[in-house]
Amino acid sequence: MKLEELEEIIKGRRSVRRWKDQNVSEDLLRRAVEMATWAPNGGNFQGWRFVAVTNRELIVRMADAVQSVADKIASWPEASQWKGDAERMRKHASYFRSAPACVAVFVRQYESVADKILAVREPSDPDAREIRGFRGIAPSGIQSAAAAITTLLLVFHAMGLGAVWLAAPLIAKREIEELLFIPEGMDLVSLVAVGHPDERPQKDRKPVSEVVEFIR
Numbered sequence: 346m347k348l349e350e351l352e353e354i355i356k357g358r359r360s361v362r363r364w365k366d367q368n369v370s371e372d373l374l375r376r377a378v379e380m381a382t383w384a385p386n387g388g389n390f391q392g393w394r395f396v397a398v399t400n401r402e403l404i405v406r407m408a409d410a411v412q413s414v415a416d417k418i419a420s421w422p423e424a425s426q427w428k429g430d431a432e433r434m435r436k437h438a439s440y441f442r443s444a445p446a447c448v449a450v451f452v453r454q455y456e457s458v459a460d461k462i463l464a465v466r467e468p469s470d471p472d473a474r475e476i477r478g479f480r481g482i483a484p485s486g487i488q489s490a491a492a493a494i495t496t497l498l499l500v501f502h503a504m505g506l507g508a509v510w511l512a513a514p515l516i517a518k519r520e521i522e523e524l525l526f527i528p529e530g531m532d533l534v535s536l537v538a539v540g541h542p543d544e545r546p547q548k549d550r551k552p553v554s555e556v557v558e559f560i561r
């Protein structure tokens with residue numbers, strides 16, 4: 346593949362939030378997940394699981410669960426400080442109910458040998474506690490899941506599908522985990538809603554000069 350072709354796939358992908366009423370084949374979903382598993386991941390531990398939901402009723406029930414928690418959050422008196430934003434959050438919480446398919450991504454946290462040593466030492470050593478805190482900012486399992494989800498989105502795009510990464514539904518983590526088959530000891534990280542796109546959204550990026558620095 347030429348670099349320009351890769352660039353076209355990367356830059357051509359946009360988050361898609363409207364889908365045609367057309368199913369996504371299980372073959373495509375399986376193939377996309379298989380490719381996503383080639384993403385880099387901590388220690389090649391591959392502590393991820395992907396639950397591909399094509400049952401529309403189940404997707405609606407997941408969306409209902411998210412909407413119900415979003416409604417609750419927006420109804421709390423504390424929400425009045427951010428009235429407009431809270432109302433927007435409530436309004437957009439469950440649009441993925443119309444997605445023909447939804448991939449739920451789960452991780453089992455990866456513990457490197459450093460993590461194990463730090464966990465044992467932490468109670469008696471402030472240095473160990475501080476270093477453990479650094480690891481906690483961006484746990485390896487979450488970074489690995491993010492790498493897989495990014496790959497999944499690019500593959501879906503290359504397949505002509507449209508997808509969106511959804512972290513917001515995590516507000517209903519317990520409810521979604523109850524609705525899905527959850528492998529023991531795993532945590533829901535995100536949903537990826539996918540289907541045949543019914544929109545072509547545009548988005549820009551900051552110029553690279555604003556986000557990169559070179560230290561020579």
Ligand SMILES: Cc1cc2nc3c(=O)[nH]c(=O)nc-3n(C[C@H](O)[C@H](O)[C@H](O)COP(=O)(O)O)c2cc1C
Pocket residue numbers: 358359360361362509510511512513514546548
């Ligand atoms: C970690 C993460 C969480 C996201 N969560 C949501 C979400 O809950 N709902 C949503 O509509 N989009 C979500 N997105 C999509 C972003 O809004 C989108 O990627 C961003 O606006 C840039 O647009 P683009 O993907 O079209 O380039 C999320 C993206 C990432 C990386």
